[in-house]
Amino acid sequence: MRNRRALALAALLASAVVLVGCARDTGTTPPAAGGDAAAGECARNPAPAAAGGAAATAVPALPNADASALKVGLAYDIGGRGDGSFNDAAAAGLEKTIAELGVVKENTKELAAAVNESEDAAATRLRQLVAEGYNPIVAVGFKYATALGTVAAESPDVRFAIVDDSTVEAPNVTPLIFAEEQGSFLVGAAAALKTQACSVGFIGGVEQPLIQKFQAGFEQGAKAVAPEIQIDSTYLSPAGDFSGFNDAAKGQVVATGQFDGGADVVYHAAGASGQGVFQAAKAAGKSAIGVDSDQYNVPAYADVKDVILTSMLKRVDVAVFDYVNAVAAGDTSTLPEIFDLSVDGVGYAVSGGKVDDIATDLDAYKAAIISGQITVDTEPTS
Numbered sequence: 001m002r003n004r005r006a007l008a009l010a011a012l013l014a015s016a017v018v019l020v021g022c023a024r025d026t027g028t029t030p031p032a033a034g035g036d037a038a039a040g041e042c043a044r045n046p047a048p049a050a051a052g053g054a055a056a057t058a059v060p061a062l063p064n065a066d067a068s069a070l071k072v073g074l075a076y077d078i079g080g081r082g083d084g085s086f087n088d089a090a091a092a093g094l095e096k097t098i099a100e101l102g103v104v105k106e107n108t109k110e111l112a113a114a115v116n117e118s119e120d121a122a123a124t125r126l127r128q129l130v131a132e133g134y135n136p137i138v139a140v141g142f143k144y145a146t147a148l149g150t151v152a153a154e155s156p157d158v159r160f161a162i163v164d165d166s167t168v169e170a171p172n173v174t175p176l177i178f179a180e181e182q183g184s185f186l187v188g189a190a191a192a193l194k195t196q197a198c199s200v201g202f203i204g205g206v207e208q209p210l211i212q213k214f215q216a217g218f219e220q221g222a223k224a225v226a227p228e229i230q231i232d233s234t235y236l237s238p239a240g241d242f243s244g245f246n247d248a249a250k251g252q253v254v255a256t257g258q259f260d261g262g263a264d265v266v267y268h269a270a271g272a273s274g275q276g277v278f279q280a281a282k283a284a285g286k287s288a289i290g291v292d293s294d295q296y297n298v299p300a301y302a303d304v305k306d307v308i309l310t311s312m313l314k315r316v317d318v319a320v321f322d323y324v325n326a327v328a329a330g331d332t333s334t335l336p337e338i339f340d341l342s343v344d345g346v347g348y349a350v351s352g353g354k355v356d357d358i359a360t361d362l363d364a365y366k367a368a369i370i371s372g373q374i375t376v377d378t379e380p381t382s
Helices: 009-014 016-020 086-100 119-131 142-154 180-194 209-225 248-260 271-284 316-329 356-371
Strands: 072-076 108-112 137-139 160-163 173-176 199-206 230-237 265-269 287-292 308-314 346-348
Touching: 072 086, 072 119, 086 108, 086 287, 086 316, 108 119, 119 137, 119 142, 137 142, 137 316, 142 160, 160 316, 173 316, 180 199, 180 209, 180 265, 180 287, 180 308, 180 346, 180 356, 199 209, 199 248, 199 271, 209 230, 209 265, 209 356, 230 248, 248 265, 248 271, 265 271, 265 308, 271 287
Parallel strands: 072 108, 072 137, 137 160, 160 173, 199 230, 199 265, 265 287, 287 308
Antiparallel strands: 308 346
16 A cells, blocks of 8 residues: 655645655554654564575676677666766766777767657667667667667667566567666665664655566565564656656655654665755765665765765666677677676675675675575565
């Protein structure tokens, strides 16, 4: 039973009290400020015992191929390069191909999506890259799926990859898929180990299945550590409305409501809207968890990095680099079916040293997931 704040956001701008009353129903009432949970009484389970053979798989790095003859195109999701999150991770992968594979910078092109644009606009962007001779082309985000299905069929000699989607079944399309729920489990565990209020929050950009994987993992990880922890989960926009990935003002409003409601750690999976979450944490003197990139080290967040506890790393940079390398080598079958914990495709950041004291516990949970001792949900259970 999700009590999203869609109707309360305007009122919250005038009064934080409204948002406190609109916390998502997780089956229990968030603790009042100053109550027992706020005093730090949060019963925690011990970390899993070590499981044999559970260390991350040491996958040998493929030799770097010569990609100097390739023209590489990137079609970014909303926010484009500079979002400090998902798109910037893809951009980092492109930069690495220039530095290490010999891709010529002048032979790359980057285009970005607009908020709530039409499918025709997405297809036009991909067709532009095809017409200008870019091959391979990486579509950064599931929103390209429909357009890519059309354009890939029109251009069978062009190689495409798409991040976060596996529905486009074509011989010239490679899906780049991640186990976001696994990385989110680890930062959920971190939040539960660090909270002093026994109350944490999750903010998703758009309420749709991909972002629900982040929510599911975060909630499961937090409850694995502290079964009675309160979790306030909210989305900035409904399915089909992608504005939630690029609305820092709304992110700040919603996060402020979660902090006022008792949470002291909030995790966002909301793209550029996360900047507002960090600003709210800074104002409240609380903590936040970033996503996709190591957001502690993102220059745009330098003034708020002291509130960033950790970030859930989604290694889109690795996937983009590995894909271009595989295309240059002529064999994309070498890519993993899913970029998960076992290949360090997801994980958590340690910049800032705020999780150094709980790293042993987090790595124990990581090992338990890799070994199969823990199976992480991909859909929220509450």
